Amino acid sequence: MMKRAAPLYLCLIWLLAACSSTQPAADAPSPAPTAEAAVQSTSTAVATTAAVATAMPTNTPAATAAVTAIVTTTPPPSPTATPTTAAAQIVSGRTDEGVFFLGDPNAPVTMIDYSDFL
Amino acid sequence: MLGTEPQVIESFVNSGQVKLVFWPVLNHGNPSVYATLTADCVGAQDPDLFWQIHEDLFENQGALWRATRDDFVAFAVAAGADQAQFETCYDDGAALARVMALDATRRERGVFSQPVFDINGRILGGAQPFPIFAEALQAALETSTP
Numbered sequence: 001m002m003k004r005a006a007p008l009y010l011c012l013i014w015l016l017a018a019c020s021s022t023q024p025a026a027d028a029p030s031p032a033p034t035a036e037a038a039v040q041s042t043s044t045a046v047a048t049t050a051a052v053a054t055a056m057p058t059n060t061p062a063a064t065a066a067v068t069a070i071v072t073t074t075p076p077p078s079p080t081a082t083p084t085t086a087a088a089q090i091v092s093g094r095t096d097e098g099v100f101f102l103g104d105p106n107a108p109v110t111m112i113d114y115s116d117f118l
Numbered sequence: 119m120l121g122t123e124p125q126v127i128e129s130f131v132n133s134g135q136v137k138l139v140f141w142p143v144l145n146h147g148n149p150s151v152y153a154t155l156t157a158d159c160v161g162a163q164d165p166d167l168f169w170q171i172h173e174d175l176f177e178n179q180g181a182l183w184r185a186t187r188d189d190f191v192a193f194a195v196a197a198g199a200d201q202a203q204f205e206t207c208y209d210d211g212a213a214l215a216r217v218m219a220l221d222a223t224r225r226e227r228g229v230f231s232q233p234v235f236d237i238n239g240r241i242l243g244g245a246q247p248f249p250i251f252a253e254a255l256q257a258a259l260e261t262s263t264p
Contacts, residue, residue, distance in 0.1 A: 090132060092165035097223070098216050099141050100161050100168045102127065107137040108262035109255060111126070112236040114229045117153035117175045118146040118182055 122248045130255050140172060143232040144221040146183075153182050154217050156190040159207035160199045171197040238262060 092102050123138075130136035142157075144150040153175050161168025174197055175182065181189070187208070194204040207213050235242040235251070238258040242250065 090127075092169055094161065094165055095139065098220060099139055100157075100165055100172075101137050101139045102169055103131040103137040104134040105137060107131075107134055109130070109136045109238050109258040110139060110236075111130075111136050111238075111255065112139045112141050113123075114141045114143050114224055114232055114234040114236070116143040116145050116150050116232045117157070117172075118150050118179060 121245060122251055125248045126251055126255070129252065135259055136255055140168075141224055141229075142217060142220050143224055143229065143234075144217070145232060149182050149185065151214070151217065152185070152187075152190055154221075155208060155214055156194055158213050158217050159204050160194050160197055162207055162213065163199050163203055167198050171199075 090102065091104060092100065093105065094100055126136070127138065131138050142150075142154040144154060157168055157171050157175060160171045171193060174193060178193075185193075190208070191201060191205060194208075195201050231243065233243075233245060235246075235254075237251075237254045238261075240254060240258065242254060
């Protein structure tokens with residue numbers, strides 16, 4: 001009986017050994033995410049949000065294109081985009097007489113420029 | 119007046135001390151009339167655009183003598199105006215009448231040449247260097263009632 005079962009035991013041992021060798025060690029460190037992986041992760045998050053908001057399946061080409069557009073078209077903030085205080089105060093308009101002015105309508109001094117474009 | 123205008127704006131207009139007014143003078147026939155009509159119709163859409171095309175027209179002064187309607191439309195669109203609105207204004211006659219009335223008013227005020235500057239009643243004739251404007255504006259500020 002034991003002699004007939006020996007090959008079976010050997011097969012079981014071999015199978016157990018083979019299976020255990022393909023599993024990673026439970027405490028092995030996972031690789032650090034690369035930049036590409038981070039972008040993919042962000043894209044997935046945006047895609048999920050978009051899918052919830054619009055009920056669009058995330059695996060369609062349109063959804064993928066939308067995600068790509070969201071990820072790639074966001075411009076970085078420009079350091080010169082904020083207008084200066086002085087520039088923000090300039091007012092332009094038209095007087096009751098029908099001519100155009102620039103500056104504070106109630107400025108203490110008015111300078112009228114009578115000019116021809118030619 | 120383009121030469122010293124940026125300095126006047128930077129030194130006196132931006133600070134709220136001076137209001138700068140452009141009053142059209144039509145002393146050179148149809149080119150003057152249609153350049154001014156163009157500026158008026160662009161400004162009717164947005165006064166900020168008036169000051170843009172005011173600069174554009176002065177910078178291209180030499181081209182205005184032979185400018186056609188299409189050229190003025192191109193100026194207007196380049197300045198940021200809506201083309202259809204501009205063309206309606208340019209053609210309907212009301213803006214043309216307004217421009218001609220402004221020109222008549224300046225003649226009634228005794229202004230017959232250009233440029234002429236009226237700074238709170240003090241008249242300066244001809245293109246002057248910035249220090250002359252600065253002195254006149256400063257004097258007007260000192261005598262103006264707060």
